[in-house]
Amino acid sequence: MIIDTTEVQAINSFSRLESLQEVYGIIWMLVYILTTVLGITIGVLVIVWLEREISAGIQQRIGPEYAGPLGILQALADGTKLLFKENLLPSRGDNRLFSIGPSIAVISILLSYSVIPFGYHLVLADLSIGVFLWIAISSIAPVGLLMSGYGSNNKYSFLGGLRAAAQSISYEIPLTLCVLSISLRVIR
Known part of the structure; x- marks a missing residue:
């Protein structure tokens, strides 16, 4: 029985160790991406909350206060309201x-x-x-x-x-x- 070298290379390219290393690489990349996206999202929510509080202070009025303590959850309430609009x-x-x-x-x-x-x-x-x-x-x-x-x-x-x-x-x-x-x- 003669084994072609391309078959051996194909078998070696699909070895378990290489595929596991690729899977681990993909998982770590997804962890980095999700961490970055989560950090940016939290940063944007904090900046929007600060913008509302600062503009309320400048205009001498009460800022968002009903959605959570100090109005921290106001962005979440706005997003929920937007999802349920007609x-x-x-x-x-x-x-x-x-x-x-x-x-x-x-x-x-x-x-x-x-x-x-x-x-x-x-x-x-x-x-x-x-x-x-x-x-x-x-x-x-x-x-x-x-x-x-x-x-x-x-x-x-x-x-x-x-x-x-x-x-x-x-x-x-x-x-x-x-x-x-x-x-x-x-x-x-």
């Missing part, structure tokens, strides 16, 4: 466009994370044109903003969506130039 659809507008627009904006931003490497082997799409794909996917978001404004069949909402889309597009040009200049510098 989803209003325009009566004369295009409900499909009005509903799909925000989804397109959010999905395009989330898809842009698929080409960002989070570790040595942790990237969803390892492409040679990853930077260009990131720029192309993230530039779809203004279309969703415009669709939402147009779908409401209201001239003010349409102008607001048009303004938001124009701002997003105008910010994309300098961002693209910055990213491409850094990429070209790294390639050299």
Whole structure:
């Protein structure tokens, strides 16, 4: 019986020790990511609470005080209130466009994370044109903003969506130039 060397290499590449080391690496990376996200979230909650307390002091009024001691849980109460709000659809507008627009904006931003490497082997799409794909996917978001404004069949909402889309597009040009200049510098 003759064993091909590619079969031996394939068996060695799937050895238990290497896969366990990769799993441990992924677990530690997730621990670091979750710790960072949790720290940033707590920091933002504290800053929002401080902003409310300081602005209440400047305006000589009582700040948030009903949600927890000293109003510490006010941000949690605001988030809960936001989750349970009613989803209003325009009566004369295009409900499909009005509903799909925000989804397109959010999905395009989330898809842009698929080409960002989070570790040595942790990237969803390892492409040679990853930077260009990131720029192309993230530039779809203004279309969703415009669709939402147009779908409401209201001239003010349409102008607001048009303004938001124009701002997003105008910010994309300098961002693209910055990213491409850094990429070209790294390639050299």
